[in-house]
Amino acid sequence: MQGLKRSHYCGELTAVDNGRVVTLMGWVNTRRDHGGLIFVDLRDRTGLIQVVFSPEINSASFTKAGGVRSEYVLAVTGRVSIRPEGTDNPNLATGEIEVLVDELRVLSQAKTPPFYIEDGVEVDENLRLRYRYLDLRRPEMQHALHLRHRAAKAVRDFLDEHGFWEIDTPMLTRSTPEGARDFLVPSRLNAGRFYALPQSPQLFKQLLMVSGVDRYFQIVRCFRDEDLRADRQPEFTQIDMELSFVDVEDVLELMEKMVSRLCREMVGLEVETPLPRFTYQEAMDRFGSDKPDTRFGMELVDITDIARGCGFKVFTSAAEEGGQVRGINAAGCGGYSRKDIDDLTKFAAIYRARGLAYFIVTAEGAKSPITKFFNDQEIAAILERFNAREGDLLLFVADQPDVVAASLGALRVHLAEQLDIIPRDKFNFLWVTDFPLLEYDEEEKRWVAMHHPFTSPLEEDLPLLQTDPGKVRARAYDIVLNGIEIGGGSIRIHRRDVQELMFNAIGLTKEEAHEKFFYMLEAFEYGTPPHGGIAFGFDRLIMLLAGKKTIRDVIPFPKTQSATDLMTMAPGNVDERQLRELHIKSTLKKLPDQNNNKNK
C-alpha cells in the first residue's frame, strides 16, 4: 500500500470529522471529470464518499486522477471538509462532506467490468455468476453477506446462552438409504468403496445425545444430489440442533425465542409469540399446503357434500370415488375473461388438476357453463359457503385430495401474487405439527418415512402402526415463514420396541435394519435419552430476512439450475490417472469436452 495505512472506512465519516486528515482505500465507484476539477466516489464495504481532486490542493494528484477509471483501487490522503453551501448530496449518507485529496496512489488498475457495480441492475444471471466476485461488490450483495454473518453470530450467541455446544460432524461419511440422493466420494484407500457427503448430520447428532452432550448445534453444510429450485441448492447450510430430555413443546418454545431474537436483531421486527400452530391436516384443509402462507386469506372451501347430489358428473364422480370438490373465492375477479380463466386452468393443470370449474358471481346469481347442473338451493348454498359477493370468481377443483390440495394451494398463491394482495412487510411465522409419520411410495410399493425412520409417532397413534400406517401421526414439526418451509424436526424414537415397529412398517426386516443402521441400533442399546431436534434452512432464512426471491442471492458462490459453477466451471474433467487411483472408470463412451464452454 505504498507506505500508507488506512485510517477510516469511507462510510464511517460524518460532518463531525470535519478538518480531520484521513487516509481512505477503496474502489472508484464513479468519476466525474470537470476538466479543472475531478470528483471520485470512492467505495468500500461501508459505503461511498466523494473525494475531490483539484490543482489548488495538489496538482500532481490532480493530474494523476485524470487517468483513473472505474473500479481502480485507490489510496487517498486528504482533509475531510464540509461541502460548500448548496452542494451537499442528500442521496448519499456521507453527502454533507467530501475529502479534499492531497495524496493519491493508484493501488491497482482495473478493466472495465462487464456490468455495472450498483444495486437494482437487471443483468443476465449468467454474467453475474461468471463474474461473481464483481457481483459481490454490489452493495445489496455485500448487505446479504453481512446479514448472513450477523445472523450466524446471533444464532451462535443464542444457542451458547442456552447451553448448546457447537460440535462438528464428518463430511466424509456413509451412504444411508432413505431420503435424498447422495453425493458420493470414491475412496482411494478402499478400492470400490464410497463415502457419501452428509444430507444432514442427522445420525451423528443423535449419537451425540447418546454420548451425553445434552445440547448440540452446528451451522453446517449439507449436500443433496437432487434437482435445483429457487430455494434449493445441491449444497446448502443448516442450523442443526438436537436436545436431550425434551418434548415437542420444549423445542418449539426455544425456537420461537431464537426466531424472534433473530428478527429483532436482524431486521428490527417484533415477532409475536407463541407462533400460530396448525396441524398438518388443518394446513392442508384450509390452505392446500403443508407450508401455508397466511399473509392473505382466500382459504379453501369444501363443497363435496353439496357436489355429491348435484347433476354435474365431474363433481359427483369425484365425490363418489373418495375425492373431494373444493374451491377458492378469487374475490373481485368476476370480470376475468375466458382467456384469463383458461390461463388459470392451465396453471392448475401443472398440479395434475384435470379441470377448473368456475362460477362468476353476478347480481343475478352465479354464471357458468355448469350452473345448469345445479338447482337453486345448491347454488345458493355454494355462494353462501364462499361468502361470495357480486364480482367474485369461484374456482373449483374436483379430484383426489392430494390433487385438490396441490392445485388449489398453488392457485391460491398464484392468484394472490397476480392480484398483488400479499403484504410485503409481513413476516408470518407458524408451526405445522402432527405430520403423517409415513407416506405411501407408489414407485416402491411400500410405506416410507415422511421425515426419517427415527421420527417418533404420537403415543396415541402407536396401535395404528400395524393396522393403518397412513393414519399414524408423527411428533414432527415444521416452521414456516411466508409460505416457505424454513425448518423442521421431530422428537426421535428412543424405545427399542417402537423402533422395531417403525422398521417393520416401512418394510425393513430386522436383518436389513441392522445392516443399514447397525451403529445406530447398537448405540441405542447403551442408554439413550429421550431426545429431539430441529434443523433450519439457513440460506432460506437469510433469503427471507434479506427480502430476496432466491437463495442464490444470499449464497456467495451458488450453482446454476443445472448444478454447475459458472465461475470455476465445476464440475470439470479429471485426469485419467486420478480416476485410476480411485479405481473408477467412466461408462461414457466419450468424455465431455473439458472446454465445453457454456459462456459463448
Add this chain to the structure above:
RNA sequence: GGAGCUGUGGUGUAGCGGUCUAACAUGUCGGCCUGUCACGCCGAAGAUCGCGGGUUCGAUUCCCGUCAGCUCCGCCA
C-alpha cells in the same frame, strides 16, 4: 424425465418476413469543461442478431433441433 419463459454492440432494451447498410439508452475511447454527484457538451469506435438446419426470391423476424440461464412439475425436507 417433462412444461413454460428468455437469448440482438461491453451492459440493458427496441425491431418480429423486405431502405435492417440493425435503432435507442448507457458504458468505452478522444476532445472541451472548477461544484458535479445518473455531471454536461462535441466526436468516434463497437453486433457474423446464442449455435445448427429448414421454409422462402429474401430470415434477427416463421418452423425444427440444439446449447445456456431462469421459473415450475416430477424429484427433494
